[in-house]
Amino acid sequence: xxxxxxxxxxxxxxxxxxxxxxxxxxxxxxxxxxxxxxxxxxxxxxxxxxxxxxxxxxxxxxxxxxxxxxxxxxxxxxxxxxxxxxxxxxxxxxxxxxxxxxxxxxxxxxxxxxxxxxxxxxxxxxxxxxxxxxxxxxxxxxxxxxxxxxxxxxxxxxxxxxxxxxxxxxxxxxxxxxxxxxxxxxxxxxxxxxxxxxxxxxxxxxxxxxxxxxxxxxxxxxxxxxxxxxxxxxxxxxxxxxxxxxxxxxxxxxxxxxxxxxxxxxxxxxxxxxxxxxxxxxxxxxxxxxxxxxxxxxxxxxxxxxxxxxxxxxxxxxxxxxxxxxxxxxxxxxxxxxxxxxxxxxxxxxxxxxxxxxxxxxxxxxxx
Amino acid sequence: xxxxxxxxxxxxxxxxxxxxxxxxxxxxxxxxxxxxxxxxxxxxxxxxxxxxxxxxxxxxxxxxxxxxxxxxxxxxxxxxxxxxxxxxxxxxxxxxxxxxxxxxxxxxxxxxxxxxxxxxxxxxxxxxxxxxxxxxxxxxxxxxxxxxxxxxxxxxxxxxxxxx
Amino acid sequence: xxxxxxxxxxxxxxxxxxxxxxxxxxxxxxxxxxxxxxxxxxxxxxxxxxxxxxxxxxxxxxxxxxxxxxxxxxxxxxxxxxxxxxxxxxxxxxxxxxxx
Numbered sequence: 001x002x003x004x005x006x007x008x009x010x011x012x013x014x015x016x017x018x019x020x021x022x023x024x025x026x027x028x029x030x031x032x033x034x035x036x037x038x039x040x041x042x043x044x045x046x047x048x049x050x051x052x053x054x055x056x057x058x059x060x061x062x063x064x065x066x067x068x069x070x071x072x073x074x075x076x077x078x079x080x081x082x083x084x085x086x087x088x089x090x091x092x093x094x095x096x097x098x099x100x101x102x103x104x105x106x107x108x109x110x111x112x113x114x115x116x117x118x119x120x121x122x123x124x125x126x127x128x129x130x131x132x133x134x135x136x137x138x139x140x141x142x143x144x145x146x147x148x149x150x151x152x153x154x155x156x157x158x159x160x161x162x163x164x165x166x167x168x169x170x171x172x173x174x175x176x177x178x179x180x181x182x183x184x185x186x187x188x189x190x191x192x193x194x195x196x197x198x199x200x201x202x203x204x205x206x207x208x209x210x211x212x213x214x215x216x217x218x219x220x221x222x223x224x225x226x227x228x229x230x231x232x233x234x235x236x237x238x239x240x241x242x243x244x245x246x247x248x249x250x251x252x253x254x255x256x257x258x259x260x261x262x263x264x265x266x267x268x269x270x271x272x273x274x275x276x277x278x279x280x281x282x283x284x285x286x287x288x289x290x291x292x293x294x295x296x297x298x299x300x301x302x303x304x305x306x307x308x309x310x311x312x313x314x315x316x317x318x319x320x321x322x323x324x325x326x327x328x329x330x331x332x333x334x335x336x337x338x339x340x341x342x343x344x345x346x347x348x349x350x351x352x353x354x355x356x357x358x359x360x361x362x363x364x365x366x367x368x
Numbered sequence: 369x370x371x372x373x374x375x376x377x378x379x380x381x382x383x384x385x386x387x388x389x390x391x392x393x394x395x396x397x398x399x400x401x402x403x404x405x406x407x408x409x410x411x412x413x414x415x416x417x418x419x420x421x422x423x424x425x426x427x428x429x430x431x432x433x434x435x436x437x438x439x440x441x442x443x444x445x446x447x448x449x450x451x452x453x454x455x456x457x458x459x460x461x462x463x464x465x466x467x468x469x470x471x472x473x474x475x476x477x478x479x480x481x482x483x484x485x486x487x488x489x490x491x492x493x494x495x496x497x498x499x500x501x502x503x504x505x506x507x508x509x510x511x512x513x514x515x516x517x518x519x520x521x522x523x524x525x526x527x528x529x530x531x532x
Numbered sequence: 533x534x535x536x537x538x539x540x541x542x543x544x545x546x547x548x549x550x551x552x553x554x555x556x557x558x559x560x561x562x563x564x565x566x567x568x569x570x571x572x573x574x575x576x577x578x579x580x581x582x583x584x585x586x587x588x589x590x591x592x593x594x595x596x597x598x599x600x601x602x603x604x605x606x607x608x609x610x611x612x613x614x615x616x617x618x619x620x621x622x623x624x625x626x627x628x629x630x631x632x
Contacts, residue, residue, distance in 0.1 A: 081398070121493045122421045129421045132429025136401065139436050143394055151440065158437045162430060182494050373534045377542045384546050384569055388553035393561055400565050403546070407572050410542075413533075414583040419575070419594050426598050431568065431605045438609045439561060442616050461555030465548050472544040482536050485586025497591060505592050512599050519603035526610035 007106075007113040015097050015117055018315075023262035024059040030262075030326055031058070037330045062255070069251035074146050077248065081144035086249070086256035089137025092130045093263040099126050100270045101185045103280045103311040104287065107303050115280070115311065116185055123182040127271060128169055131226070134260070135161045138228075138235065141257070142245035153244025156337060157228060157235035163344045164226045170352040171218040174359040175275055178211045188279030192286070203293040205283045208276035214355045216276045218348050223268040224325060225340065227261065231332040232340055269321035270314075277317045280310035373413055380406040393439045397432060404428045415492045539580035546573035560612050560622040564605075571601050 028043060032055065035042025043055040073082055103115030120126050135158060142154015176182055179190040187208075195202045195210075209216045225232040236244030246257045273279060284291045289300040335343070383402035390396040404427045411420035490496045501509050546569060553566030575594040582590025616622055 078395075081394075120417070121495075122417055125418075125421045125425060125494070129424035129429060132425055132433070133405075135429065135433050136398070136436075139433065139440070140394075140398070143436075143440055155437065155440050158433055158440070162433050162437070165429065370534055373538065377538075380542070381545055381549070384549040387562075387565065387569070388549055388557065393559060396562050396565060400569060403569060404572060407576060410539075410576060411579055414539075414579045416579045416583070416591055416594070419579060419591050419598075422595065422598055423572075423575075426602050427568070427572070431602055434605060434609055435561065435565060438613060442613070442622065444559070444561065444622065458556050461552060465552045465555070468551070469544070469548050472541070472548070476537050476541055476544070479537055479540070482584045484533055484584055487583070487586050491586075491588065492591065496588060497595070500588055500592050501595070508592075508596060512596055516599065516603050519607050523606040523610040526607070526614050 003109075003111040004113075007111070008117070011113070011115065011117050015102070016094075018102075019094060019097055019263060019266055020259075022266050023259050024063070025056075026262040026265065026322065027062060027258065028056060028058045029322075030329075031055075033323075033326050034330045037327075066252050066255040071252065072248070072250040074248050076146040078144040078146075081140045082248075083253070085137045085141035085144060086253040086260070087137070088140060089134050089260040090256050090263065092134040092137075093260050093267055096127045096130045096267050097270070099123055099184055100267075100274055101188055101279060102270075102314050104189075104307055106307045114185055115307070119183065119185050121183055123184045123187070124172060124176075124271075124275070125182055127267070128165065131264075131267070132161075132165050134264070135165075137260070138245050141249065145245075145248035147248050149241045149243075149247045150245050153235045153237075153241050153247070157245055160228065160232065160235060160340060160344075161226060163341065164222050167344050167348045167352060168219060168222040168226060170349060171215050171222055171355070172275065173352070174212045174215045174355045175208055177356070177359050177363055178208075184274050184279075188274050188281065191278040192281045201294075203284065205278060205281065207278045207281075212276070212355070212359070214351065216272075218352055218355070219276070220272060222344070222348055223272065224328060225344065227264045227268060229261065229265070229325070230329045231335050233334060234337045234340060237334060265322055265325055266318065269318045269325065272321050273314060273317035277321075279317075280314040282309060282313045285309065369413060373410065376406040376409045376413075379403075380410070393444045394436060397435050397439060400435075401428050401432050404432070415487065417492050418494045418497045419492070536580060536584045540577060543573045543576040543580070546570075546576070558623050558625055560615070560624050560627075561609075563624065564608055564612070568601060568605070571597055 031043045034040075043058045044052060046052065046055060046057040046061040048057050073079055098117040099120050101114065101116035101119070105112050105114050138157040138161070139154045142150045142152075142157065145151075175187065179187045181187055181190070191205060191207050193206050195204045195206060204210065228235050233244075234240075236246065238244075241247070246254060249257060284293055285301075285306060286298075287303060287306055289298050289306070291298055380403045383399040383406070387396045387399035387403065390399060404423060408420045408423040408428070411417075411423060550566045550568075550570035550573065553569070554563050557563050557566065575597050578590040578594045578597070582588060582594075612622055615627065619627065621627070
C-alpha cells in the first residue's frame with residue numbers, strides 16, 4: 001500500500017509539474033517561434049542579474065506582472081460567474097491528463113506500476129467529457145462580462161466547441177474499432193504490435209497514423225478547432241471582437257485563460273500522440289530490449305532504461321505535435337465563421353462517417 | 369463511499385432547488401449543470417462508469433451548452449418569479465408537490481430493503497454495455513437511432529429561417 | 533453503500549423539484565430544464581436498482597433515456613427559437629393562441 005501511494009503521488013506530481021511548466025514555457029516558445037517565422041528576434045529581455053538566457057525568463061516576468069495587476073470586474077458584470085469562469089476553463093484541461101498514459105509499466109524495487117494517473121476503462125470518453133465542461137468557462141466568461149464583444153465571443157465559442165466535440169468523437173470511432181478498446185493504455189499497447197500480412201511479419205508497427213490515416217488528419221483538424229486557436233479563433237478574433245470572451249479580464253484571471261489555452265494544446269498533443277503515434281512506443285523496442293527487425297536477435301536492456309526511454313519517446317512526440325500546432329497557428333489566416341461551421345458539419349463529419357464504414361468493412365474482412 | 373453519497377446527494381438537491389428558485393435563466397442552467405455533475409458522481413458510486421461519463425458528455429457537455437447557447441442567442445433577461453394574479457396556481461402546485469412527496473415518504477418507509485447484489489469487475493464497463501446494446505437491445509437501439517435522425521431533421525426544419 | 537431507499541428518496545426529491553419547477557415557472561426554457569432534471573432523477577432510480585439487483589438492464593434504459601433527452605432537447609430548443617422569432621417571448625403565459 002505505501003508503495004502504491006508513493007507511486008501515485010509521484011505520477012500526479014510528475015504530470016502536474018510537466019503540464020504546468022510546459023504551459024508556462026509554451027508562452028515563450030510561441031512568441032519565439034512566431035518571431036522566427038516572421039524574421040524577427042522576439043522575446044529576448046527579462047534579465048536576471050544580467051543573464052537573459054535568450055529570453056527564457058519571460059514567463060516568470062509575465063507571471064509576476066499578472067499577479068500584481070489590478071483584478072478588474074466590470075460594473076454590471078455577474079461577479080460570481082466572472083470570477084468562476086477562468087477556473088472552469090483551466091481545471092478540466094488539467095484533469096484530462098489523468099487518463100493519458102505517459103509511459104509503459106515502471107518497475108522499481110519489485111513494485112510495478114502503469115505510468116498513468118488513472119487507468120479508466122472509459123478512457124478517451126473521459127477526456128471528451130471533461131474537456132466538454134471547459135466550454136462552460138468560455139461561455140460564462142462571455143456572458144458574465146456584460147460586454148457585447150464578450151457576448152459575441154462566447155456565443156461563437158459555444159457553437160463552435162459544441163460542433164467540433166461531436167466531430168472529434170466521430171473521427172475516433174475508427175480507432176476504437178481497430179484497437180477494440182477505449183482505454184488509452186490498451187490502445188497505446190496495441191500499437192506496439194506489427195503488421196502481419198499472410199503470416200509474414202513486416203516489422204512495421206501498427207501505429208494509429210498507419211491504420212487510420214484519414215482519422216489522424218480529421219482528428220488533428222477538429223482538435224485544433226476545438227482549442228479555438230488560429231485558423232479557428234473567431235471566438236477571440238482580435239480584429240473583430242477585441243479579445244472575444246476574455247475582453248473584460250485582467251491580471252491573474254486573464255493569465256488563467258491563457259494558461260488554459262496552452263494546457264489544451266498539450267492535452268491535444270498528448271492525445272494525438274497516444275492514439276495515433278503509439279504513445280510511449282518506440283518501434284522494435286520491447287520491455288525485454290531492442291528486437292532487431294527481420295531477425296530473432298534481441299539486444300537486452302534493463303527494464304528501467306526501457307521505461308525511461310518510453311517516457312522520453314512520449315515527450316518527444318508531444319513536443320513535435322506542439323511544434324506542429326504552433327506552426328499551423330502562425331501559417332494560416334483566420335477562417336470566416338460560416339466556413340468553420342461548413343468545414344465541421346459538411347466536410348469533416350461526412351468524411352469521419354465514411355471512415356467508420358470503411359474501417360468496419362476492413363476489420364470485418366481481416367477478422368474472417 | 370457512504371459519505372460521498374450524502375455529499376453529492378445534498379449538492380444535487382441544493383442546486384436543483386436553486387435552479388427552480390433562480391430568476392436568471394443562465395444561473396438556473398449553471399445550477400442544473402452542477403446537479404448533473406453530482407448525479408454523474410453518484411452514478412460512479414453505483415459503479416455505472418459508462419453511464420456516468422455519458423451523463424457528463426451528453427447532458428452536461430452538450431445539452432446544457434445548447435441550452436445556454438439558446439438563452440444567450442435569445443438574450444433572455446431575468447424573469448419575474450411571481451407574476452401578479454397567479455398566486456393561487458402557485459400555492460396549489462406547491463401543495464400538490466408536497467403531498468406527492470409525503471406519499472413518496474410513506475411508500476419508501478414501507479419498501480423492504482434489498483441486499484446489495486455482488487457484481488464482478490466488468491459491471492458497468494463500456495464493453496459490457498456494448499454487448500448488451502448490440503445483442504439483447506439491438507432493436508430498441510436501432511429505433512433510437514431513427515428517433516435521433518428524425519430529431520435532427522426536425523430541428524433543422526424548425527430552426528431554419530424561411531428563405532422567401 | 534447507502535441503502536436503496538436513500539437512493540430512491542433522493543431520486544424522488546429531485547423529481548418533485550422538477551415537477552414544482554414545471555408547474556410554477558413561466559420561462560419556457562426553465563420549464564424545459566426542469567423536465568431534464570426529472571429525466572435525470574429517473575435515471576438515478578434505474579441505476580440504483582440496476583446496482584442493487586446486479587443486472588445491467590437499468591444501464592441500457594438510462595442510456596436510452598439520455599439519448600432521447602438529447603433528441604428532445606434539440607427539437608424542443610428549436611421550437612422555442614421558432615416561437616421566439618414569431619412572438620418575441622418565451623413566457624408560456626403569453627403563448628395562449630390555442631386557448632379557448
